[in-house]
Amino acid sequence: MANIKAAQVKELRDKTGVGMMDAKKALVETNGDMDAAIDYLREKGVSKAAKKADRIAAEGLANVYTEGNIAAIAEINSETDFVSKNEKFQNLVKDITKTVADNKPASVEDALELDMGGDSMSSVITEATTTIGEKITLRRFAVLEKTEGEVFGDYEHMGGRIAVLTHVEGSDVSVARDVAMHIAAINPKYITRDDVPQETRDHELNILKEQAKNEGKPENIVEKMVQGRLNKWLAEVSLVDQPFVKDSDKTVGQYLKENNASIKSFIRYEVGEGIEKRSEDFAAEVQSQLKNK
Known part of the structure; x- marks a missing residue:
């Protein structure tokens, strides 16, 4: 087998736009022949895949x-x-x-x-x-x-558009799955209000203070009102304080306690969240088509 150098891999990547592993494999398969490696990638359709990289x-x-x-x-x-x-x-x-x-x-x-x-x-x-x-x-x-005495709960919404994994201390998988379903629906940011970073609290507090001032509230009641709103916000973003989606008369924390369980962690993935999707300029597209006629 040919001794493939890193410089060869880089050169092939630069010429074709493929990944490192694909470039190295192509060079190995062709005994380091650069032209043959390029043909190999084209034959395998990898170069075609590379053209999609900017999408x-x-x-x-x-x-x-x-x-x-x-x-x-x-x-x-x-x-x-x-x-x-x-x-x-x-x-x-x-x-x-x-x-x-x-x-x-x-x-x-x-x-x-x-x-x-x-x-x-x-x-x-x-x-x-x-x-x-x-x-x-x-x-x-x-x-x-997890360890023995702990369970995982999983829930996938819309066939996997949203997926949640919970790690619960307790032995009832159905409880862990119920909490996962709640997380999929309500999207809490933290387990408890104690988990909210101080920086995040301060940021929210400043916003609430400005809101109160803009409402023209007297200075002597602003602080009390703001603290009340902050507590409401903390309850909204904290899993255990949220009304349980299957029984709004109790919180998620109460539901867990009733079932001798506590949540250690959770992960919620919603497909595409945080990715900036390309917005097409429809008017420009139409104008371009008209020019080409």
């Missing part, structure tokens, strides 16, 4: 996989919601999440180098990009570990 992948699916004391949650993105209904893509999402759970990588970069049936995860994703015809990316993941 925005903000759709896709989130998925949860649990096995024994390990659980993983992952978000895999595509360009359109239509692809999320594709069986090949759905199976890819499940396989990626399971691979992450089995190997517990430290980062997305590490995950992309994991073996998936003889190929790297990066290569498998590239192949799927070529086959399906849309840019596909592993955006993020998390892996949790």
Whole structure:
């Protein structure tokens, strides 16, 4: 086997736009012949996949996989919601999440180098990009570990548009899943109000103070009113203080206590959150079409 140098890999990446693992594999397969490696990538359709690299992948699916004391949650993105209904893509999402759970990588970069049936995860994703015809990316993941006497709860909404993983101290999986369903619906930011960072509290407090001043409230009642509003806000963002979605007469904290359980952590992924989607200028598009006629 040819001794492939890092400089060769970089040169091939620069020429084709493919990932490091794909570039190295192509050079290995062609004994370091640069032209042959470029042809190899074209034949495999990888160069075609590279052309999709500048597209925005903000759709896709989130998925949860649990096995024994390990659980993983992952978000895999595509360009359109239509692809999320594709069986090949759905199976890819499940396989990626399971691979992450089995190997517990430290980062997305590490995950992309994991073996998936003889190929790297990066290569498998590239192949799927070529086959399906849309840019596909592993955006993020998390892996949790539990001990005996603890349970995982998982819930996927809209087939994986939202996925939640809960880690609960207690033995009732149904309770953990109920809390996961609540988190999917209500989207709390913290477990308790004590978890809210002081910086975040101060920021909210300043906003509330300005709101009160703009309402023309007397100075002597502003402080009391602001504290009341801050407490209301803290209850809204804290999981255990929120009215339980299946029984609004009790909080999530009360529901957990009734079932001798407490929540240790949770992760909620909503597909595409935080990704700036490309907005098309429809008027400009029409004008462009008219000019071309």
